Amino acid sequence: MKAEHINPFLTSAVEVFSTMLNCDLKRGTPTLNAAFQPAHDVSGVIGLSGKASGTVVVSVDCEVAMCVTEKMLGDRPDTLNADVMDAIGEITNMIAGRAKTGLAHLEMSLALPTVITGKNHVIRFGSLAQTISIPYSCAWGDLTVEVGLIEVDEAAAEKRTMMASV
């Protein structure tokens, strides 16, 4: 991934948590092409496509998910229920949406978010995607934003290579 494509993602989670949730995120050290590891308890996944194809994964501790939902809806949920899934889907949408506006030249639009739960679930990008994993901490716990992005010509070339090897 090019640095210019990474930068909007470095700031978008911090901005969304600050403005929407009044919560300060502290950023850890980003890792490029991190190995395959279990996600946090709840993960929002959203696709982006246009002149680049990408996916953003926002993976949060259970307590972060509960606090995000409480801030958004006003009541603390009892369990990881549908409200929590919707809140994490919406936060994922906002983080990807804000980063997208910093990448206007790629003319990407957002797909629909999905939200994944399950103990020790693992989310993997394909081997061909270059990814960045950005860890954050806040008063509520830890979260990670992972982004994979391929510019479309590059994606088409890699696709041809992959198809040829099948």
Added chain:
Amino acid sequence: MKAEHINPFLTSAVEVFSTMLNCDLKRGTPTLNAAFQPAHDVSGVIGLSGKASGTVVVSVDCEVAMCVTEKMLGDRPDTLNADVMDAIGEITNMIAGRAKTGLAHLEMSLALPTVITGKNHVIRFGSLAQTISIPYSCAWGDLTVEVGLIEVDEAAAEKRTMMASV
């Protein structure tokens, strides 16, 4: 979801399994807006965006994942390794891509696939998305294709409603 948007997804998995993997899928009864349930062992997720925003989830039994990989790469993997994740990501990409060509008027493009593993992981679409869940069986085991799609004007209107309620 409109019937005309559902139809291409009813046939795309059958066509991809038949032509790419020489495997006949038998389709079960599709369910609209199915309740939240655990996925199979390995799930590929890919976003679509353009004049509609959507996500396609292809969730397969472990044995189906192993057999798909064996057919694509020639060797049977020992475990649910990176090759299996790549193979399921690629099949998800092909199923969504084939359905997309039947929905050319929506001018959608594909995001990057991600692949999820983890015992009893659950993948949820947001409450606002209308979804269809299509079960299939084959000699290797069971799989499900789930699709959520929102036309963009509709999505924007729902988004405004959601933001107003926050």
